[in-house]
Amino acid sequence: MATKKVVALTGNQAAAEAMRQINFDVAAVYPISPQTELMGFFAEYVANGEVDTDMVAVEGEHSAMAACIGAAAAGARTITASAGPGIAYMVENLYIASGMRLPIVLLDVNRALSAPLSIHCDHADSMLTRDTSWISLFAENAQEAYHHILMAVKISEKAMFPIIVNYDGYIVSHSIENVELLDDETVQNFVGPSGIHRIPYPLLDIDHPVTYGATAQPDYYTECKYQQHVDFLKVYDIVREVFDEFAEISGKKYDFIEEYQTEDAEYIGISMGSSFGTLKDAVDKLRAQGKKVGAVKITLFRPFPRKEIAKALSKAKGVVVLDRADSFDGIGGPLFKDVAASLSDSENKPLLHNFIYGLGGREVHEEEFMKAFERVERLEKGIDTRENLVEYLQVRE
């Protein structure tokens, strides 16, 4: 039976604790705020012999992911972590990792992209990864970050796709909260032992030489990508399975999305990451005023939970889609487009409106989210009109 203890930890400390308990074989890493601290904590574990991990302190994130690919293909359980520009720098290799179908865990401690330079949180970095065929989870707080990392190993190895665990820079990574930790043995039993035969074709199986990273001409490239496409759609079931297994050891049952007061809601807000708490506060305040509002949090970002979203919005009149990154394309932020596409087969077509918020670490308050609800209600009722589908929620003009 799992024993649990509650400890006050920052998001980065909780993530380091998960990494310690999993005892990854290889961690190839390069420092960048707000991830730096996490790797510092983990380096202490390595230096003190509390883990067996070979920590490869590379010279940049492109090489971090290259080394992870080498290690994972060899047959090792592998992790890296980065943020913002570091994620941007490794993008070429993100596609290669998933194209090679390698289980790798990447912690994205979400950070804005330059210019202007900002070390603070938004989701622009994560949006660079959305088409890479990496599974992607968004954690709301340190507790979820800890849980997601434990589940990520298992999801990734079952699916044979790499996986990203996102948690908001500074807001989650550096804030202290109570985190319920599982005991080491429970974690190790959950993730299972390491060894090269966790994957079908390890490079280190020298008696069965394999070729990784061949060239494909037009006669085969499409078939390779189609296999990837088909298998990526199988990830939904695998995630569900692992979420169920995890509930058994932790008592916490995750779902692709989390719904709050959506049952009878006419207007629903959707967000990812740490802002969901604020969104729920906004819902509470509006409910107190008699407004029928609700909130949805995206936990599984890739593959996108389109059916769950369609169901959650099946009775809504208006939807506040909150994007923590802009696409600068006149048709809305990335989450907005995902939500809109998810409603393709829905009979109910709620009014969707997109709000960009929380860029470069801009603090968010429930009043702002309340304003967004109000705006959507007025648009839906025809009181307001709109020129654009997307607007900035917090800006000094």
Place this chain on the structure above:
Amino acid sequence: MAKKRPIALLAELASNKEDFGGMPLAPGHRMCIGCGIPPIVNEVLLAIDEPVVVSTATGCLEVTTGVYPVTAWNVPWIHVNFQSAAAVIGGVEAAYKVLKKKGLYDKEVKFVAFGGDGGTYDIGFQSLSATVERGHDFLYVCYNNEGYQNTGYQKSSATPIGAYTKTTPVGKEKIGKQEPRKDLTMIMAAHGIPYTAQAAPHIYRDLTKKVKKAMSFKGPKFINVLQPCTLSWRFAPEDTMRLAKLAVETRYWPVYEVIDGKYWKVNVKPKRPKPIEEYIAAQPRWKHVLKYPEIVEKIQKEVDEKWNHLLALEEMSKKLAEKEGVDYEKLFELPKEEN
């Protein structure tokens, strides 16, 4: 069984392996006829007794040997991208080390990375330098054809001064590449790694001995091998080894080795070095410079200066060894069991 020689012939080395005609890189790959790469790869890999895992940078070697759904590689092989051959093999080696430490793996394996000059001197240089600095136990082999051949021959920092490439054409204002080649072997030696060398494919005994010597050290090793490219240098396919030979005989490509970045030994000292013109004249990509004596002079000067520098380093190493009480000659011998 054939009598064991100090250094086995390629055919004998090949006979040790069972499949694909004994070659780690099997016949049927798509490199040009007369390409210098296949002999280099097979000489290197056959000289290693233990099983190997190989990583390769994007380039001619890579695009011609693993073409989905077939492969010419008879050893575990990984290609990730153009710039990461070193970082990737570093990751593989890290995995190997830790799995061994955990008792999850018990085989003896060696690690080799191959990169072209573009993937080594240029875009992959950062990753190479860093992987070496981290002390991973691997051998990096640069097959140096002095240009980006896979993309149709553009300049790299290994391209010599005056040479035509598609990015350094011969025009009215500019005659080929304006800058001299970068001396990467020197730079790698300056990393202070256990073993650095330059070699040429026609002296295969020297190359295989160097590989064996390299593998006798734990840690990072680097060998830079000149690889004449029949397609872009534009010589006849049967002349590949002749070109390599000329490069050594003109001292354009000194064949030497460096231990710990401090003991230098020049392995081949041509008694009557040929003038650089002979080597240049054999290559249509470069021979237009013969019309410009000032460029030829510059090239010859570079060659002579480098050569003298190397000899001075050799002399200095001998003195250093004496001062340290180290047997200079013995430093470069193969360990006993390899002899």
